[in-house]
Amino acid sequence: MNSASIIFVVLVLGVAVLGFIAARWGGANLRSLDEWALGGRKFGTIVSWFLIGGDLYTAYTFIAVPALAFGAGALAFFAVPYTAIAYPLAFLIMARFWIVAKRRGYITTADFVHDRFGSRLLELAVALTGVLATMPYIALQLIGIQVVVERSGIAPNHSSAIALLLIAFALLAAYTFTSGLRAPALIAFVKDTLIYMTVIVAIILIPHALGGWAHIFSSAQSALAAKPKPGAVILPRNLYFAYSSLAFTSALALFIYPHSITSVLSARSAGVIRRNCALLPLYSVLLALIALLGYCALAAGITVKNPNYAIPDLFVRFFPSWFSGVAFAAIAIGALVPAAIMGIGAANLFASNILQSFKVRQTRPPIETPIARTLALFALAGGLAIALFIAPQYAIDFQLLGGTWIVQIFPAVILGLYRRWFHHRALLIGWACGMASGTWMAASANFASVFPLHIGGGMLVGYIAFYALVVNILMSVLFTILFDALRVSRGVDLTTASDYS
Amino acid sequence: MNGRKARWLWLLVIPFIATLVPPIYARSTPAIFGFPFFYWYQIAWIVLSALIVGIVYVARRSSEHE
Numbered sequence: 001m002n003s004a005s006i007i008f009v010v011l012v013l014g015v016a017v018l019g020f021i022a023a024r025w026g027g028a029n030l031r032s033l034d035e036w037a038l039g040g041r042k043f044g045t046i047v048s049w050f051l052i053g054g055d056l057y058t059a060y061t062f063i064a065v066p067a068l069a070f071g072a073g074a075l076a077f078f079a080v081p082y083t084a085i086a087y088p089l090a091f092l093i094m095a096r097f098w099i100v101a102k103r104r105g106y107i108t109t110a111d112f113v114h115d116r117f118g119s120r121l122l123e124l125a126v127a128l129t130g131v132l133a134t135m136p137y138i139a140l141q142l143i144g145i146q147v148v149v150e151r152s153g154i155a156p157n158h159s160s161a162i163a164l165l166l167i168a169f170a171l172l173a174a175y176t177f178t179s180g181l182r183a184p185a186l187i188a189f190v191k192d193t194l195i196y197m198t199v200i201v202a203i204i205l206i207p208h209a210l211g212g213w214a215h216i217f218s219s220a221q222s223a224l225a226a227k228p229k230p231g232a233v234i235l236p237r238n239l240y241f242a243y244s245s246l247a248f249t250s251a252l253a254l255f256i257y258p259h260s261i262t263s264v265l266s267a268r269s270a271g272v273i274r275r276n277c278a279l280l281p282l283y284s285v286l287l288a289l290i291a292l293l294g295y296c297a298l299a300a301g302i303t304v305k306n307p308n309y310a311i312p313d314l315f316v317r318f319f320p321s322w323f324s325g326v327a328f329a330a331i332a333i334g335a336l337v338p339a340a341i342m343g344i345g346a347a348n349l350f351a352s353n354i355l356q357s358f359k360v361r362q363t364r365p366p367i368e369t370p371i372a373r374t375l376a377l378f379a380l381a382g383g384l385a386i387a388l389f390i391a392p393q394y395a396i397d398f399q400l401l402g403g404t405w406i407v408q409i410f411p412a413v414i415l416g417l418y419r420r421w422f423h424h425r426a427l428l429i430g431w432a433c434g435m436a437s438g439t440w441m442a443a444s445a446n447f448a449s450v451f452p453l454h455i456g457g458g459m460l461v462g463y464i465a466f467y468a469l470v471v472n473i474l475m476s477v478l479f480t481i482l483f484d485a486l487r488v489s490r491g492v493d494l495t496t497a498s499d500y501s
Numbered sequence: 502m503n504g505r506k507a508r509w510l511w512l513l514v515i516p517f518i519a520t521l522v523p524p525i526y527a528r529s530t531p532a533i534f535g536f537p538f539f540y541w542y543q544i545a546w547i548v549l550s551a552l553i554v555g556i557v558y559v560a561r562r563s564s565e566h567e
Contacts, residue, residue: 074527080543081520084550088513091554214535234539235527244521274558281551288544 005154007325008332012168015190015333019175019183019340026182033369036180037107037348039266045275047185048267052276053283054188055263056254058137059144059335060399061287062195067307069294073224073231075239076291081247083284086254091277093414094255095270096500100417102265103499108345109261109413110353116416117424118491125431126409127353130258131379133406134346136398137257138383139390141335141342142169143308146387148328151312162388168332173380176340177373181266184340191337194330196286202327203289206296206318220295233295238461242450245466253407253465256414258345259338339380347376397447404442404465408434411476417500424491426479434472438464509560516550 023030030036043051061079068076097112106112109130114123146165155161175183210216217233224231235243254260267273290311297310300317304310315327351372386398412427422430441451441464451464519525520543529537536544 074539077540077543080547084520084543084546085517088516088550088554091513091557092510212535214532217535217537217540234529234537235523237527240523240527243523248517248521271562278551278555278558281547281554284547285544288540288547292540 002153003322004152004325004328007322008148008152008154008329011190011194011326011329012332012336013171015187015336016171016175018186018190019171020178022175022182022186023179025179025186030180031369033107033348033351033372034105036369037262037344037372039181039185041102041266042268043185043266043272044268045272045279048263048272049276049279050188050192051185051266052260052263053280054184054191054334054337055259055341056280056338057195057283057287057334058338059141059331060137062290062331062334063144063147063308063311064140065287065291066294066297066311069291070297070310071227071231071294071307072229073220073233074235075231075243075246076294077235077288078243078246078250079291080284080288081244082250082254083281083287085247086251087277087281089251090255091274093417094264094277095273096417097261097413098264098267098270098273099501100495100499104495107262107265107348108258108353109256109409110349112495113409113412113416114353115494116420117412117422117427118493119424119428122412122424122428122431123353125428126412127349129405129409129431129435130349131346131354133402134258134342135379135382136386136402137259138339138342138346138380139386140399141339142384142387144335145332147308148312148331151309151316152325152328165387168336169380169384172336172339173343173377176343176376176380180373181262181341181344184337185266187333187340188337191330191333194326195334198327198330199286199289201319201323202293202315206293206300206314209318210296210299216292216295216299219299223298223301242461242463245463246449249407249463249466249469250403252410252414252469253403256409257406258349259341262341262345262348339383342383343376343380344372346379347372350375350379397442400447400449400464401439401442403449404438404468405435407465407469408438408472410469411473420493421480422476423480423483423488425488426476426483429479430472430474430476433475434468437471438468441467506561509557512553512557515553516546519549520546 026040034040065076065079100112104115108127110123110127113126114120142165145168146161149155149164150161155164207213207216221233224233255264264273293311293314297314300314302310302313304313312328315324319327355371408431411422411430415422445451445464449463450461451467453460453462453467526539526542528539531538533541
């Protein structure tokens, strides 16, 4: 074992121990679902900053965004405007969602939709969408772990990398089961510290060794221009709309993912959410720098079969062995934190909306915690199955599809937070049309994230999720007008105006 | 929510306009520290957007007399 592998193993095992210790944090009664799934809704500004940051910035950020910069150039930078607008948006909507969820004891978006629109079917649609979008996202975290395990030199071949992935998975599942949200909340402190350390060192060391940023950008430009599908460092005109629609729609989707909702609802107050919307963008600066590491890899002349290996290979080339171990542990732990929260978020939807949706709802019965715990294992195992049995390239396609799917609950959840103008049946039809058209576009574009829409004689390349959301909203509007004209009865709104402020 | 509090929320629109219209910033000059305009402009907007959220937070809280 080299020093990178030793440091990697020590750090990953260390956080697993932390995960189990987290069960004792705050002397909680973990039989209550609020305690297990939401940490008792009492995290303050600092814990929430670490937790939400550790939750939102996943293996996708650390591996896939720089890989896209490495492979396609400027388009990858859409992640920057995306996170620049996500927080002003969250400042408005998530504080409001937190308030109504606290007042009425919701743990999921589907809980809210059920009460707001009085529709079990809509609740079920929202819950299924959340679970469907989360599983491939969990898979991506596990694939991220596998990538660094293979590159750290700890696993001499593919099958031993799988064996190590299974061990990491077993630890993840066990501490999530035991400690609930407290485990990723505690581990997030370690994750964020390691990630900041890695990126700061990378951004000082690597550009210096490569002859400065001006040189990096110009060599990246030449390398991108020479690719079979040429890219550029400055966004070309034909990608303007793809860029904006990717950024805008991703921002709409970010906070309605089940794992985002779970970490947002664990905050102590709406003020904690609002303050964090001003403090969390520090991570986005990090994200921008990580994206630029993709250009560093181009400038360093790194060649890989799979662009996901570009950043790990860059680290191996420029870091001393022991610090590569730290960097790889940062990425692996960086994947373990969101994976646990995703497992919990999906389990919450399963336990309180899918299994319960045909029962009479009372105040949340304590019996749900054992069910939720077990379901979290199933959700994580589902992610593992996707990671193991579906080729990684397809797993990423699924993740993109997940983004297209999750944003289809935006009209019901977020617009529903402000107005009850939509008819619940119209929302259901809009949702179905959005899901179907989004999936169809993704399949016919060969699972690329953008789709060339032909309008008149021209062509507009845009993010599939955006087009599908437009279809969804148009149908919801049309059918609302139709159902209201036909006097189709509306469901009962169980929330009152005072629940929102 | 009273009118004075709500007015501050309009500030939150600025980051959307500044970052969702690529024709504003999809060019390479002027560069700073070797970073083309396209890159430093957008990174600067992460910081500016956070500042705007901070300003709105403080302004709304003080008009609430918390």
